[in-house]
Amino acid sequence: MIFLILFLLTGVLAHAQKNNPNYDEALAKKLGADEYGMKNYVLVILKTGENKTTDKEELNKLFRGHMENIQRLVDEGKLIVAGPFGTNDKTWRGLFILDVKTVEEASALVQTDPAVKAKLFDVDLVPWYGSAALPEYLPASDKIWKAEP
Numbered sequence: 001m002i003f004l005i006l007f008l009l010t011g012v013l014a015h016a017q018k019n020n021p022n023y024d025e026a027l028a029k030k031l032g033a034d035e036y037g038m039k040n041y042v043l044v045i046l047k048t049g050e051n052k053t054t055d056k057e058e059l060n061k062l063f064r065g066h067m068e069n070i071q072r073l074v075d076e077g078k079l080i081v082a083g084p085f086g087t088n089d090k091t092w093r094g095l096f097i098l099d100v101k102t103v104e105e106a107s108a109l110v111q112t113d114p115a116v117k118a119k120l121f122d123v124d125l126v127p128w129y130g131s132a133a134l135p136e137y138l139p140a141s142d143k144i145w146k147a148e149p
Contacts, residue, residue: 033132041080042106043128044096051119065114066121073098078109080135093121099135103127 020037032039053059073079073096081097098106103125115121 028132031132031135037132038129039132040101041128041130041134042098042100042103043126044098044106044110045092045124045126046094046096046116046121047124048091048093049116049119049122053120059120062115062118062120069113070096072112073109074138077135080138097128097130097134 027033028037070079070082074082078098078100079096080099082094084094085092096110098109100106100109106125107123110116110123110125113121116123
């Protein structure tokens with residue numbers, strides 16, 4: 001009877017945890033991955049703000065500053081995903097995923113965006129748990145575009 005219980009318990013434990021044969025400890029450490037290959041980020045939803053200016057020169061200046069700020073955050077390794085939303089009924093304009101540990105740190109970074117400062121965009125900040133490998137897509141993404149938008 002004891003042998004049967006030990007046999008069953010060993011079988012259950014053997015199936016409870018599977019190790020990844022492709023696990024790269026150095027890469028996981030470099031990317032800050034936990035044991036599941038995940039880490040914490042902050043998701044930023046950019047929404048239409050209270051500034052409803054139609055001044056083309058002002059809008060061009062703010063969007064140029066917005067794009068320059070995005071590039072600066074990418075260069076600093078803080079911004080790992082950015083992009084606009086299509087037309088929607090939520091006033092959502094775009095999103096960022098920031099590689100930072102706290103909402104407070106994300107808030108400080110977002111406030112460096114001229115379009116946010118000018119209230120062209122408002123923001124929602126939400127902690128998000130995702131793949132630690134997410135920053136690895138940036139080098140590949142720089143190799144697949146032909147022209148700037």
